[in-house]
Amino acid sequence: MTPEEFREHGKRVVDWIADYLASIESRPVRSQAKPGDVRAALPEHPPEEGEPFDAVLADLDRAILPGLTHWQHPSFFAYFPANASGPAVLGDLLSSGLGVQGMVWATSPACTELESLVVDWFAELLGLPAHFRTDSRGGGVIQDTASSASLVAMLAALRRAGGQGQRRTVYVSSQTHSSLEKAGRIAGLADGDVRAVDVDEHTLELDPGQLDRLIAEDLAAGAVPAMVCATVGTTSTTAIDPVRRIGEVCRARGVWLHVDAAYAGVSAVCPELRWINDGVAEYADSYVTNPHKWLLTNFDCSVLWLADRAPMIEALSILPEYLRNSASSSGEVIDYRDWQIPLGRRFRALKLWSVLRYYGARGLREHVRGGIALAGEFAELVAADSRFELREHHPFGLVCFRPLWPGLSTVDANAATLALLERLNDSGELYLSHTKVGEHVLLRMAIGAPTTEARHVRAAWTAIQEHLDFA
Template sequence: MDPEEFRRAGYAVVDWIADYWATLGQRPVTTTDPPGTVTASLPAGPPEHGEPVAAVLADLDDLIAPQLTHWQHPAFFGYFPANTSGPSVLGDLVSSGLGVQGMLWATGPAGTELETVLLDWLAELMDLPERFRSTSSGGGVIQDSASSATLVATLVALHRASGGRWRTAGVDRRYRVYASTQGHSSIEKAARITGLGTDGLRPVEVDPDTQAMCPRALRAAIADDLADGIVPAIVVATVGTTSTTAVDPLPEIGAICAEYGVWLHVDAAYAGAAAVCPELRWTHTGLRYADSYCFDPHKWLLTGFDCDAFWVADAAELVEALTVLPEYLRNAASESGAVIDYRDWQVPLGRRLRALKLWFVLRWYGAAGLRAHVRSGVALADRFATRVRADDRFEVVAPHPFALVCFRLVAGDGASAELLARVNATGRTYLTHTRVAGRYALRLAVGSPQTTSAHVDQVWQLLATTATDLLADRPG
């Protein structure tokens, strides 16, 4: 494909994406066809001869798009948002076109320095502690996801807790990871990957009303482990848990970590974006105690997956824990100590230029545009919660400080599960579920930039109407 062929094909692909976005509202949110539908529609093997892009786009229309779950759909309310935007897509396109592999400063100088500056921009935009800035002792880096950020934080925490022995001897003692029972599954996965095993994670009970970690229970768990000869390595506190967006009390948790010398990682994967709005920064009270912190711009900040912003308070400690330097990577810039080599800030060696899409987003929307997007999501979630509370067949089951509402039918778990199944089967919307205090609940997460009050009202009307039919069908 020469440059002119690429130009023509590129125009066609951009047109296809623009048409896709323009017609999203008319499409079903997800397919109702059975598993194997796409597999059955594809040839058994690759083509012998090349095909034009027009043929690929035709099959994209006919075979692929109808079988997707459309995360960018204005009526997609499942999980947390993973929304992209025009500027993000364009930034990704440029990144792919450049094909830079930015493992070292020397292999991508502008990419490395742009990333450093962008993470400082975000830290300023969210009013993060000064020690997370590159101008201080710490700094930021883009990981692929909050899961990777948690893994990196766990690795560095083990390095600290072992006094550096982890690098050479591995897991030489019994170490413990602490998180609330509502913490993300990636915390347990990090414990497994680092060699601590599932037993290396100690779940900490939560307040039944707020679903947030109980500091008293954390203190007791750490004291018990120390008495048993187990070394507390890391506490993972969450700002905006996956289940209900609970906010762990950072001031109390941080003080306990400081007292015992335990690494504190704050996982704000979803809700961290809210801190672009000054009125929502209460969630970060106590962040001064944190050794590391992350959030996902690819969730609520209009930046396409994958893009996690991860900061550490002590960059030297991170590099010391993770660096491995073979001869073929040695170069004058790295040896000078004047540059950052982001390969030392992550698990993989290679890294793509993710900073470009974040740069495009920040430049296009500006701080005001990002705040408007977050505030819109919070307002729409409040609108939906008001509808739920006004119907005595339903109840809201957890606080909703951001753009997620957890609710259920008063009739019970079975009725709530059936309601979700029936609503999702229509293809007109998509919601997910969780359990709150052991009881089944539906989750509605607002996040698409295309979602309006009309979409929120429509999904509520669908839920209410379906509930009427469902409850009429139930005996008694």
């Protein structure tokens, strides 16, 4: 494809994306496709001869779109938001067009230095401590997801803890994201060495007292406690662990504290929400949050900060001859290949840089505050209807609730709630997900898409009520 051909087709692709986003509200939120539909709509074998790009766009409309669940739909309320915005899409396009492989500083200095600048900007916007800056002993790095970031943190924690050949332990709660258990497997921990700490039955926050007792028991048994994960905004209900009290235990026991704020951390762009950072500056060895969830930056973009980057680099740095260069040898530059699992890395900083510059701090705060306000409005609607029970903890954009099914056992009520969920999602009017707290299945209403307005929230509530009556 020549530059002129690229110019022609590229304009059409941008127009296609703009038209898609403009018309997205007219589509069913969740894909109506059945298993195998998309594959059956496409040729079984690859083409022998090249095809015009028009044919690619035609099949995109005909075969691919019907198989998509529309994450940018204003009535997408499942899981957590996965925001995309014009500036982020354009930043990603620039990254793809440049085709940079930024594994070390020398392969493209701008790729590394812009990333260092952007993660420092972002730390400042969130009110994170100065030692997370890249010009200190710590620093930040853009990962693909919080799962990768947590694995990197775990490998660094295991490196610092030492104890090779001994049993090493990591501590999570039932509410911690499953990626920590997977990270333990990847890091070579034995089954049972990712230890589950009790949570408060009402708040679902990790119990620091039981954490301390578990660590003491493991130390007495000859284990090496390596890491604790505290969560700020759990995936299930956005519960918040007491980071400061957990940090005090970690400090006394010499254990690495990782703070997973994948969803909720970005809300600290709003000064009134910086209470979520309590204890981070004093105790967190690593901290992760995802701009690609709630902060207008399309997937994938997760930022990991460390208070001291040395254990991570010691754990991950391997220097073959073909990567040696004078800049790296000088010690004056960052080589981000040592801050992640893969060697190669995309120029992700371009899209986050584009978002921060286009919206500015004020625009980002307006977006977050808008989602929280809509969640509050939805919570009021639920609380006013005696047929539903509202879970009161909803400081961010997530509201958890459940229908009350008079006369049904808990098992039957849960089945009825899940059946209601399927009816709603099958309707195409909205998309919700669910969780389970104690014995009860709850519905999750996650608000945060940039196109979601009050009318979409009210329409969702009307649909929920109507489908409940139908039950």
